[in-house]
Amino acid sequence: MSERPAVLGAEAVTLAYGHTAVVHDVSLSIGEGGIGLIGESGSGKTTLARALLGLLRPRSGTITYGSRDLTSLDRKERARFRSDVQPVFQDGSEALDPRMTVEASIGEALTTHHRMTKADRRAKVAELLTDVGLDPALTARKPHQMSGGQRQRVAIARALAVEPRLLVLDEPTSALDVTVQARILDLLERLAAEHGLGYLLITHNLGVVDRLCRTSHVLFAGRVVESGPTTDLLTRPAHPYTLALRDAVPRLGGEPPRPAGRTEATPAESGCPFRLRCPFAVDVCGKEAPQIRDVQGRMVACHRAEDVLAEGEVPHAPRK
Template identity: 45%
Template sequence: MRSLRRPRRGHRMSEQLLEVSDLHVRFPVRRNLLGRVTVENHAVSGVDLTLYKGETLGLVGESGCGKTTLGRTIVGAQKPTSGSILYDGKDLADLSRREQAASRRRIRLVFQDPFSSLNPRMTLRQIIGDPLVATGEARGSELEERIAEMMRRVGLSPDYMERYPHSFSGGQRQRVNIARALIVGPELVVADEPVSALDVSVRAQILNLLRELQAEFGLTYLFISHDLSVVENIADRVAVMYFGKIVELAGTAELYETPHHPYTEALMSAVPIPDPALRGRGGRILLPDELPDPTSPPPGCAFAGRCRHALTGRCDTGMIPLEGGVRCVRSGELKLQGLTAKTN
């Protein structure tokens, strides 16, 4: 059985920061004449996840798999239908208003789009300083000093404080987003596709910045992305999400070398190889376009209808638990190809 805690880059995980238990998030699709919900979209279905202090947990999957909904639920932007999110041992749903305000300072979100996530009518001073103003933590000269210091720390000159977002590039705007998230001193940062809208060269700069800030401030990251090559570069562990469930979870190096779920293998087969001499090795696994109906989840493995290894009567019936870090009844039988096999 694989280790679920094996980190990469020598990170040692010991102290638990956040625990997600049997989390469900459903959205109403149809109501009857009495206003009762009759059809629901199952966005997140029974997710169990643990984050440890100081680690980066990558969360990957196709668009629509529920990873953004999970991230928004953790930061409090979306209410769960059922289940619990324990932060430092306390359920976020049971906190008082004062405790909820404190948790919002400790758990922050970095948005995907650096263009639409910034108010074009606000200056950088207002954008970055807004969390401090909202919480009443700083004002006057102290507020300005903290804004200037955070701007310097993310690579922006304090001289830009009175400028508006349209004056900056995508990479600079994402630095503004990061500064706004970190200005109140959080412990956990949920980064939702933070580099997907940026050029390749700028992506590397932002990823390096996130690593530096993590080391300096002792941050914990939940790094959400559909790009496995980016996640490999920054994550200690990786959770693979499909149709609202975690289907595989392991240390980064282990997962990329030896995936145990066919969906993980399919995702890795789509990762481009930089070396032209190695391109095409292993081949791309093309998945059928037919996705399960999110309002009526199928029994058994939701991936069975698209999986080339699925067995009728075995993979499409009953509940399949996450055991040994993988949600697949055939994980012990299959020899799947990882990303490292394509480059060796």
């Protein structure tokens, strides 16, 4: 059976604030199922998400909705886009007006995209709250009267109210404690299966992306440095940055996690951007920026990708 066409995509997208480019030549497509976007703070993940949501215009390249350039949509098509593609932010309170009750907040989303009576709207709000594992009795509460996990579930219910095809999830569990994180992940997994949702999961948490995403892209300094099946990226990384991110994750009963390279080093302005932090760097890394290429079933921008795969772990001392 052939796959559905992508709902949302980026083709050679470069994004900038003023004269400073912060995302460089990124391409990806998001259809049914989960796509991960992994990277440290400042790697350009959220900037790319804002562009995919139509909030930033690319300096170059194209954001597509279906087969259409996002910038060319007419008023009716843009309304359909806003219904089809919904954001879920790091903190549920970002999506909720502090002055509005849960019922009013979710009801507002319903009213914007659907014509329904007051009774039908109230019933739909209760149904959505139940769907995300909340008691409909919470409808009279305001955001400050709920826990972080409850607010995040309300934000997800609000996003689902317009029957989207795709969710853009920007660090949706990072503001929550571990137990609540697990519940939200269970919820997202169930909703994706039941509703056939696609989603872009933006995170620095490799455990989250491992659970929810079949394919992932690793972003460093606004550039995709490795892309491929998530399991392959996390079990046998081919880029030193992916390897460093994986090895920075604590393991029960194991050695203390290693830092993700020399974190104080800014991206290099010439050659490979990661070379100032890279224990695999050699002369060519300072002379030529690596082009992204196929290496054993994933795309990697690294001159020494085969060596990274063969070694399997970050060496203790930089190589000359």
